[in-house]
Amino acid sequence: xxxxxxxxxxxxxxxxxxxxxxxxxxxxxxxxxxxxxxxxxxxxxxxxxxxxxxxxxxxxxxxxxxxxxxxxxxxxxxxxxxxxxxxxxxxxxxxxxxxxxxxxxxxxxxxxxxxxxxxxxxxxxxxxxxxxxxxxxxxxxxxxxxxxxxxxxxxxxxxxxxxxxxxxxxxxxxxxxxxxxxxxxxxxxxxxxxxxxxxxxxxxxxxxxxxxxxxxxxxxxxxxxxxxxxxxxxxxxxxxxxxxxxxxxxxxxxxxxxxxxxxxxxxxxxxxxxxxxxxxxxxxxxxxxxxxxxxxxxxxxxxxxxxxxxxxxxxxxxxxxxxxxxxxxxxxxxxxxxxxxxxxxxxxxxxxxxxxxxxxxxxxxxxxxxxxxxxxxxxxxxxxxxxxxxxxxxxxxxxxxxxxxxxxxxxxxxxxxxxxxxxxxxxxxxxxxxxxxxxxxxxxxxxxxxxxxxxxxxxxxxxxxxxxxxxxxxxxxxxxxxxxxxxxxxxxxxxxxxxxxxxxxxxxxxxxxxxxxxxxxxxxxxxxxxxxxx
Amino acid sequence: xxxxxxxxxxxxxxxxxxxxxxxxxxxxxxxxxxxxxxxxxxxxxxxxxxxxxxxxxxxxxxxxxxxxxxxxxxxxxxxxxxxxxxxxxxxxxxxxxxxxxxxxxxxxxxxxxxxxxxxxxxxxxxxxxxxxxx
Numbered sequence: 012x013x014x015x016x017x018x019x020x021x022x023x024x025x026x027x028x029x030x031x032x033x034x035x036x037x038x039x040x041x042x043x044x045x046x047x048x049x050x051x052x053x054x055x056x057x058x059x060x061x062x063x064x065x066x067x068x069x070x071x072x073x074x075x076x077x078x079x080x081x082x083x084x085x086x087x088x089x090x091x092x093x094x095x096x097x098x099x100x101x102x103x104x105x106x107x108x109x110x111x112x113x114x115x116x117x118x119x120x121x122x123x124x125x126x127x128x129x130x131x132x133x134x135x136x137x138x139x140x141x142x143x144x145x146x147x148x149x150x151x152x153x154x155x156x157x158x159x160x161x162x163x164x165x166x167x168x169x170x171x172x173x174x175x176x177x178x179x180x181x182x183x184x185x186x187x188x189x190x191x192x193x194x195x196x197x198x199x200x201x202x203x204x205x206x207x208x209x210x211x212x213x214x215x216x217x218x219x220x221x222x223x224x225x226x227x228x229x230x231x232x233x234x235x236x237x238x239x240x241x242x243x244x245x246x247x248x249x250x251x252x253x254x255x256x257x258x259x260x261x262x263x264x265x266x267x268x269x270x271x272x273x274x275x276x277x278x279x280x281x282x283x284x285x286x287x288x289x290x291x292x293x294x295x296x297x298x299x300x301x302x303x304x305x306x307x308x309x310x311x312x313x314x315x316x317x318x319x320x321x322x323x324x325x326x327x328x329x330x331x332x333x334x335x336x337x338x339x340x341x342x343x344x345x346x347x348x349x350x351x352x353x354x355x356x357x358x359x360x361x362x363x364x365x366x367x368x369x370x371x372x373x374x375x376x377x378x379x380x381x382x383x384x385x386x387x388x389x390x391x392x393x394x395x396x397x398x399x400x401x402x403x404x405x406x407x408x409x410x411x412x413x414x415x416x417x418x419x420x421x422x423x424x425x426x427x428x429x430x431x432x433x434x435x436x437x438x439x440x441x442x443x444x445x446x447x448x449x450x451x452x453x454x455x456x457x458x459x460x461x462x463x464x465x466x467x468x469x470x471x472x473x474x475x476x477x478x479x480x481x482x483x484x485x486x487x488x489x490x491x492x493x494x495x496x497x498x499x500x501x502x503x504x505x506x507x508x509x510x511x512x513x514x515x516x517x518x519x520x521x522x523x524x525x526x527x528x529x530x531x532x533x534x535x536x537x538x539x540x541x542x543x544x545x
Numbered sequence: 546x547x548x549x550x551x552x553x554x555x556x557x558x559x560x561x562x563x564x565x566x567x568x569x570x571x572x573x574x575x576x577x578x579x580x581x582x583x584x585x586x587x588x589x590x591x592x593x594x595x596x597x598x599x600x601x602x603x604x605x606x607x608x609x610x611x612x613x614x615x616x617x618x619x620x621x622x623x624x625x626x627x628x629x630x631x632x633x634x635x636x637x638x639x640x641x642x643x644x645x646x647x648x649x650x651x652x653x654x655x656x657x658x659x660x661x662x663x664x665x666x667x668x669x670x671x672x673x674x675x676x677x678x679x
Contacts, residue, residue, distance in 0.1 A: 095558035095609070107585065110611040111558045181560045183584070222563065313637050313658040346658065347638050422566050429567035433662055442659050449641055460640050462610055534585065 015373035025055035061337035067117035102517030125151035139168035169210035185533035223428025231398035255297030313346035315441030496526035554582035561608035607636035
């Protein structure tokens with residue numbers, strides 16, 4: 012391992028600790044890689060974080076080109092997001108999807124799309140993180156890996172699970188909570204058996220915290236969901252150490268510099284203690300949670316978009332100091348669109364400058380032992396724990412989802428944030444202070460405002476492709492999906508079989524709803540290929 | 546005088562409700578009756594609800610470019626139904642240029658990023674007054 016020196020030649024140690032180690036240090040901190048992992052989940056590797064930028068635009072082929080472009084710039088992991096219909100289990104030829112196909116992410120609905128998306132990508136080397144419905148993403152990744160002769164056991168990356176909050180924040184499945192939860196748990200169980208290096212459960216606190224939540228609220232709601240999913244998996248008879256090593260968290264990072272660092276340190280400690288003391292995890296990997304971060308889109312402005320580059324850089328520094336495993340910067344054009352080619356370049360170069368030029372990765376947890384940071388970490392931790400306790404004292408968290416408790420909570424935080432910005436309590440340079448006339452606000456504006464047109468062609472192509480499939484095979488496979496829902500067994504094998512013969516995500520999701528006794532198409536436009544009332 | 550009735554909704558697959566929720570709350574605080582229709586609306590559902598609820602003003606919040614297609618459809622559908630209900634559009638993704646194009650197509654008022662809430666409220670009030678004067 013290379014020795015790190017300051018420019019003056021002072022040797023930097025990978026970690027600094029008190030000169031006298033006592034019990035308190037071991038209980039509250041531990042060195043990086045040691046329980047309770049406050050200071051980091053791994054001992055020093057010198058590798059820094061996985062650098063990636065959010066990608067996905069148009070169809071799978073165009074997104075594959077984006078991947079290759081980002082990899083040519085030195086990106087070390089992939090991060091892909093589906094467009095709005097994809098995120099909501101809707102195929103692109105659904106009438107409601109028409110004007111949004113491929114405009115805010117990549118349009119994905121079948122196995123063939125994933126073949127194109129992953130063409131020439133070294134599946135055994137590149138970590139692939141997906142913001143897309145987990146059941147279908149995992150099924151397609153698994154099948155593509157098999158076809159390419161790569162063992163699914165070698166796949167790395169993650170997929171988000173969001174049964175608690177997706178209906179109320181951005182990406183509705185329009186499914187009963189119990190069905191969504193079961194899908195998540197089936198995916199996690201499947202991945203722990205067949206894709207042991209892949210995080211089948213990424214707790215994504217980013218997307219719902221964009222509803223204006225503060226750091227404490229974000230972490231607390233994340234832990235409420237993690238705890239419920241863990242309990243559900245344990246109730247299936249699974250051993251905690253069979254799945255917990257592959258739980259990871261994706262958090263947000265606002266502009267509140269110190270608190271964001273404290274949040275990540277506190278979350279690592281809370282997670283470790285919860286897993287060990289409450290859930291009885293023995294494997295240290297079950298106690299050490301990888302935290303990846305997507306910097307806050309909500310913190311950015313459409314005014315003076317160049318200011319957003321600075322915001323991304325400041326957030327990246329905070330996260331480098333906090334010690335995260337992977338990072339995406341919300342880019343300067345975020346207020347209007349998913350990242351342009353130019354924004355990808357700036358985002359990735361920002362990460363690289365901070366990683367390679369500043370010595371930031373030479374020392375782990377450099378704030379450790381700071382009177383201020385330890386006090387803030389303790390206070391953030393205490394507030395997160397109190398809020399988790401408060402929510403759980405209100406009843407079964409699953410009932411709170413169904414009763415609309417969280418929906419109401421998010422509506423409150425959305426309104427609160429809006430007023431905070433309107434009143435100037437949350438300062439945004441260029442928006443509520445230091446504004447400039449629109450005519451002068453031109454720097455990077457042309458790139459930011461450039462639009463991605465909807466893929467109307469894809470809708471027609473998909474309709475033709477649908478009709479050309481072997482219908483008997485398709486119906487039989489969808490029938491088996493229907494049956495497995497009723498049987499209560501893990502649904503993944505049936506979903507894999509259906510995906511293999513060309514069933515689309517929308518069709519499989521519809522059949523899952525139908526088997527659950529709810530409408531095939533919750534929007535009322537489509538009929539089930541299996542027939543029936545719904 | 547009865548309270549102004551405002552329908553507030555989001556169109557298509559756009560699921561960013563922050564703006565819609567905030568404006569609904571503000572208008573309620575101003576004493577208006579808000580019919581909040583949430584996400585997944587189409588021009589058809591908006592018009593149907595506006596008729597059923599006897600809305601004075603329709604407010605659409607948008608954080609997706611879908612509005613570029615849906616808003617002209619909505620305006621046409623209102624005309625087709627001989628309804629003279631003013632439509633207000635708000636959302637941070639709306640550029641100056643697109644705001645002008647929306648106004649030209651018959652949207653009564655457009656509010657982009659950084660708009661002051663008080664201006665939105667005043668606009669809704671004056672449009673509702675104009676509406677009842679017919």
